[in-house]
Amino acid sequence: xxxxxxxxxxxxxxxxxxxxxxxxxxxxxxxxxxxxxxxxxxxxxxxxxxxxxxxxxxxxxxxxxxxxxxxxxxxxxxxxxxxxxxxxxxxxxxxxxxxxxxxxxxxxxxxxxxxxxxxxxxxxxxxxxxxxxxxxxxxxxxxxxxxxxxxxxxxxxxxxxxxxxxxxxxxxxxxxxxxxxxxxxxxxxxxxxxxxxxxxxxxxxxxxxxxxxxxxxxxxxxxxxxxxxxxxxxxxxx
Numbered sequence: 001x002x003x004x005x006x007x008x009x010x011x012x013x014x015x016x017x018x019x020x021x022x023x024x025x026x027x028x029x030x031x032x033x034x035x036x037x038x039x040x041x042x043x044x045x046x047x048x049x050x051x052x053x054x055x056x057x058x059x060x061x062x063x064x065x066x067x068x069x070x071x072x073x074x075x076x077x078x079x080x081x082x083x084x085x086x087x088x089x090x091x092x093x094x095x096x097x098x099x100x101x102x103x104x105x106x107x108x109x110x111x112x113x114x115x116x117x118x119x120x121x122x123x124x125x126x127x128x129x130x131x132x133x134x135x136x137x138x139x140x141x142x143x144x145x146x147x148x149x150x151x152x153x154x155x156x157x158x159x160x161x162x163x164x165x166x167x168x169x170x171x172x173x174x175x176x177x178x179x180x181x182x183x184x185x186x187x188x189x190x191x192x193x194x195x196x197x198x199x200x201x202x203x204x205x206x207x208x209x210x211x212x213x214x215x216x217x218x219x220x221x222x223x224x225x226x227x228x229x230x231x232x233x234x235x236x237x238x
Contacts, residue, residue: 012075039122041163125188152215
């Protein structure tokens with residue numbers, strides 16, 4: 001084996017190590033961003049948030065590094081094949097097969113560990129969202145262009161994967177022929193559950209001056225209001 005050939009092999013091996021180290025850092029950043037989005041999914045709704053574009057950039061970079069590692073690995077294999085005698089012995093073949101098997105196991109373990117897991121609080125939150133099916137909630141919907149308003153709607157479905165609510169405004173739309181009920185698909189950040197009617201004691205006791213949403217009588221529309229007098233619990237409430 002000549003010195004130039006050996007040097008080329010070492011350079012390829014060093015490049016593979018460098019690519020793997022950088023890929024490891026990218027994966028760590030992806031996992032951190034996954035955890036952030038799982039804990040506070042509403043952050044993507046904030047103006048100027050770049051979480052999703054950052055995540056896309058990281059995945060793109062990770063893909064590039066993986067492809068580069070594959071190319072350099074193929075190059076290294078060719079360099080080794082050119083220096084090894086043809087027809088490897090049975091022992092060499094067994095070692096190669098074992099090494100490949102171990103590499104596959106490591107890749108599988110790495111892939112499993114890279115899959116983000118939901119925290120207990122997030123699972124509980126998703127469960128509570130799923131339990132809202134058939135319940136009335138307050139929803140922020142877009143009505144005209146960028147204009148938004150709050151409505152009382154009924155939850156028809158909640159998709160745990162996309163984390164999107166399907167709701168319906170049961171009050172027929174006056175501006176549509178036949179009084180069609182409007183349906184919306186909304187993210188979790190656009191939904192506020194009401195206290196359960198079967199548990200009146202669970203209603204929050206808002207102090208005077210607290211901003212709240214109130215219902216226009218006889219409609220499903222909500223408007224912003226301010227608490228004037230705090231709710232006084234009756235004996236039956238205690």
